[in-house]
Ligand SMILES: [Ca+2]
C-alpha cells in the first residue's frame with residue numbers, strides 16, 4: 310500500500326492534475342497515469358480517436374469566455390498522433406467558404422468525421438482535401454455531443470433536451486427522448502448512455518427513443534457532467550466539468566470512485582487499443598492524456 314501511495318504521489322507531481330491516492334478509490338480497479346499534456350489548444354471541448362490509424366482529433370471552440378456558443382466564425386480541429394504528437398494544429402480551420410464557429414462533440418463513421426458546431430451538424434471526410442458539408446437538423450439549438458451506433462449519427466441538444474438520430478445516407482432525422490440538459494452520449498455494445506449537465510447523473514437511453522431515460526441515481530456525487538465513455542469491461546468513465554474530476558462507475562452502476570482531479574474536463578475520448586484517455590481541459594487550453602491501468606487482484 311505504501312509503495313502504491315508513493316508511486317501515486319510521484320506521478321501526481323508530473324500530472325496536469327493530481328492523481329488521487331489508491332486508498333480513496335474503493336473497489337474499482339482502474340487507475341489513471343498521466344502520460345502527456347498537449348498545450349496551446351484554444352478552448353478544447355472534445356477528443357475523438359481514430360484508433361486504426363493511431364490518430365486523434367481535438368475540437369477547439371476558440372472563443373472568449375461565455376461566448377462558447379456564439380457564431381463567431383472562429384474555430385478549428387487539430388490532428389495529432391494517438392500518443393499526443395501534434396501533426397496539424399489547424400487540420401480543419403474556419404474559412405469564408407466553410408465557416409466553423411465553435412466545434413464541440415465529434416464522432417467518426419466510415420472514414421468521415423462528424424462534428425457539432427453550435428446549431429449545426431457538419432461532416433468532413435478524413436482524407437486530405439475533403440470538403441465540409443452540413444447535415445440539416447431542423448430546430449436544433451445547441452448540439453453538444455455526437456455518437457454513432459455504426460449506422461446512424463446521434464446528436465445531443467443540450468438546450469432542447471432531445472437527441473437527434475440522423476441517417477447519414479438520407480439525412481432523415483428522428484427526435485428521441487432524452488434527459489434534460491443532455492450533454493455527453495455514447496454507445497456500448499448496443500446500449501446507449503448519456504450524462505446530464507443539470508441533473509448531474511448518468512442515464513441509459515432507449516436508442517429507439519420510445520421509453521424514458523433510466524437514471525443511475527448517482528447524482529449526489531457530481532456537479533455538472535460533460536463526457537462519458539464505457540470501457541470494454543463495462544466500467545463507465547465520466548468527466549465532471551465543474552466538479553473538476555474524472556470518475557469511474559462500475560458496470561453494476563453503483564460502485565463509484567474518483568480517478569483524478571483535473572481542471573474543467575470536457576468531452577473525453579478513449580483509445581481502447583492503447584488504453585489511453587484524452588481529457589480536454591476546457592478552461593486551461595490543454596488536453597491531458599492518461600493511460601488506463603488496472604490493479605491486479607489482491608492475493
Ligand atoms: Ca468560436
Ligand SMILES: [Ca+2]
Nearest residue numbers: 453492535576
Ligand atoms: Ca460536451
